[in-house]
Amino acid sequence: MTVPGICDPACLKKFSTLLSQHFTLTLYEDVPIHMTCKAKLERTGLPREVHVEIFTNENINIKASPELQIVFGDLCSELKMISQEAINILSRQDSVRVRRAERIAEYMRNIPVENEVERMIIVTLCDIILDLLVTQKLSDFTNRRQDLENESVGAKLGMLEKQFKIPIYKPKAIRDIRGLRNRVAHGGDAPAIEEASFAKDATIDIFELF
Numbered sequence: 001m002t003v004p005g006i007c008d009p010a011c012l013k014k015f016s017t018l019l020s021q022h023f024t025l026t027l028y029e030d031v032p033i034h035m036t037c038k039a040k041l042e043r044t045g046l047p048r049e050v051h052v053e054i055f056t057n058e059n060i061n062i063k064a065s066p067e068l069q070i071v072f073g074d075l076c077s078e079l080k081m082i083s084q085e086a087i088n089i090l091s092r093q094d095s096v097r098v099r100r101a102e103r104i105a106e107y108m109r110n111i112p113v114e115n116e117v118e119r120m121i122i123v124t125l126c127d128i129i130l131d132l133l134v135t136q137k138l139s140d141f142t143n144r145r146q147d148l149e150n151e152s153v154g155a156k157l158g159m160l161e162k163q164f165k166i167p168i169y170k171p172k173a174i175r176d177i178r179g180l181r182n183r184v185a186h187g188g189d190a191p192a193i194e195e196a197s198f199a200k201d202a203t204i205d206i207f208e209l210f
Helices: 009-022 066-092 096-109 116-138 153-163 171-187 193-209
Strands: 024-027 035-042 050-055 060-064
Touching: 009 024, 009 035, 009 050, 009 066, 009 193, 050 066, 060 066, 096 116, 096 193, 116 153, 116 171, 116 193, 153 171, 171 193
Parallel strands: none
Antiparallel strands: 024 035, 035 050, 050 060
8 A cells, every 4th residue: 555655754753653552563674775664563362473564655565474364454454544643743733733732842841840839730731732632633533513622631532542443642641641630620739740750751752743
């Protein structure tokens, strides 16, 4: 299959990251000059490995043993969805929500975690950034106002994962950060230094690959 844009370095990075969430991923260092990526995928329940090759002409070749013939079509569909999600990173960079999230992230990066009030601010801003990113991703699949304005980031993630079958990067971290934010917003609790540091690091990582 041909996936325009997949050879972009940002897309390849996200493609590999998403693959590692769904498979045990082995990336080969010795890649022929006419390829940009060569990988082996393994997963519990699959009797044999799957091999993926990405060529410089943006073609993706998927190879598997005849033992996987029954599930090969499903595997190809899954890998196609992951590749398409990887290239969406480029189209989202210019969206209003992502630009807003970027500005908040740049501000949040410089807030120290030593003060408990500042830790509360960090967690709150991280949650806002992640909600903006999740909402932007959801807007690729629905324009229903009630979906996009849903206050529950968990509900939005659920729609992406279950209804639209979209691979999500670090969904548990997004939900955990919402939990920290709820403690701040509803209980006035100050997160621990480790919790604020986790929220900051995870949010920056997710922003770069969401």
